[in-house]
Amino acid sequence: MRDGFPQALYLYVYRIQPDGCHVVFDLDTKDGEKASQPGDLIDFDPSFEPFLPQLLKGEPIEPIISDDQYGWLLTVYKPLKNSSGKTVAYIAADISMGEIITDQAEFFIKLLSMFFGVSILIMSIMLEFVNRRIVHPVNRMASAAIHFAYNMEQDRANDMREIKSLNIHTSDEIEHLYKAFTKTCMDSIGFINRLEAAAERIQHMQDEIIINFAEMVEARDTSTGNHIKKTAFYVEAIARELLKEGKYSDVLDEKYIEKLKRSAPLHDIGKIAVSDLILNKPGKLTDDEFAIMKSHTTEGTNILAKIEANTNDTMDYNYLKESMEMAHYHHEKWDGTGYPTGIKGEEIPLSARIMAVADVFDALVAERVYKKPFTYEKAMAIITEGAGKHFDPTVVEAFTKISQKLYDERTTLNNKV
Incomplete structure (x- = not known):
């Protein structure tokens, strides 16, 4: 009995x-636990006390x-009766509730699974009929629409040719949908x-306005010599x-x-907020004048922040954010002794760290009202000494790997700007 029904842990009479x-009888368990011997007396389990009256009556x-x-067991008691119909003992089996729960779950x-299998079979038969008239044409249009929606400009013309090549003719609503879809795509391409x-x-106009504004600011400083365009050239070269x-x-x-x-x-x-007298002073700045000169970093950030706030997201936020960081931090130093905040190392945005090298290099090799241009060798000695x-x-x-080429190209760059 136990071998045929492994969920039964205990069998006894x-x-x-x-x-x-x-x-009367008790079977050893599968794991070797010794059973009670015939004639042993076992106390009533508390869980059976409510049923004692029935059990004593043989019911x-x-x-x-x-x-x-x-x-955790499920116990089943079945009366064992003699020829006269009197209960003389109970045949009992203790079954593991865990096994029962597992069996129920498996069942x-x-x-x-059977239900879903039958359902899927029925649905498959129905869908196969629908596919031929509706799904296949719609899927083809949907696939073409996905390509059309996400491809770049150069691919849209190819996508439109693909849509036209579907050539759906079903003589029903699907064909009307296809024609409307094709026209919508053509109109969308024109609009896009x-x-x-x-x-x-608009972006080109915005860039031109801001760059012209920056050039107007630079024009007030007679010593810079197209500094903003040269540094932009150096920054791009270093980044690449x-x-x-x-x-x-x-x-x-x-x-x-x-x-x-x-x-x-x-x-x-x-620097638009800095006096011309300070910008073009031929001699060394006083401490007060230098403090005013240093303020151009924060003033530049404030100006760009106002532009960003007043354009109401019509300008590229990432571009303005990078401009603000570069304006604010390009005089910070790697060791934390720069201005205006004194941050150091990689706390300084990468754009400002690149601009710092480009800015100083151009200032060193350019002629200013307060100095003659440094030679390439002297300028690079200062740059390399300042590393770290x-x-x-x-x-x-x-920068050291491309500096000679950039220096040699200054004459060409001067002619361009």
Whole structure:
């Protein structure tokens, strides 16, 4: 019996008497636990006390669930009667409730699987009929629509040709839908092309206005000599060298370099708040004058922040954010002795660390009202000596690999600007 029904943990026969359960038969368990011997007296389990009156009378009882020293069990008692119909003992089996729950779950899963299997079969037959008339044409349009929606400008013309090549003819609502869809896509391409052209014109106009504004600011400083365009040129070259070497790969990519290139001309825009007398003073600045000169970093940030606030998201926020960071932090130093905040190391935004090298290099090799231009060798000695102190050493290392070429191109750059 136990081998045929492995969920049964205990099999036994008891005579129920007022003094307890008298063992008639008890089977050893599968794990070797010794059974009670015939004639042993076993006390009533507390969970059976409510059923004692029935058991003493030899009446059948409902299965009992107990959780005691023998485990979580379902106990079934069946009366064993003699030829005269009198109950002389009870045949009992203790079944593991855990096994029962597992069996129920398995049965339910099998039943559910059968139900879903039959349902899927019925649905498959129905869908196959629907597919031929509706789903396949709609899927083809949907696939074409996905390509059309997410592809770039150069692919949209190909997508439109693909949509037209579907050539759906079902002589019903699906064909009407296809024709409407095709016209909508063609109209959308025209609208998108016009919108992109307008956006490009607006962005170009915004860039020109801001750069012209920066050039007006620079024109007040007679000593800079197209400083903003030269530094923008250097910044882009340094960033591309860093990208080539795989440095700062978590930040540097083509989009970031494009932002740097657009942002660089605005790094000194705060000088509009500095007096011409200070900007063009041929001698050394006093402490008070230098304090005013240093304020161009925060003034530039304030100006760009106002532009960002007043344009109501019509300008590229990432571009303005990069411009603000470059304007605010390009005089910070790697060792924390710079201004205006005194931050150090990689706390300084990468754009400002790149601009710091480009800014100082151009200032050194350019002629100013207060000095003659330094030679390339002297300028590079100052730059390399400042690595790890004034400048990010990684940026300086990249700059040294292209500095000679950039210096040689200054004459060409002067003619261009």
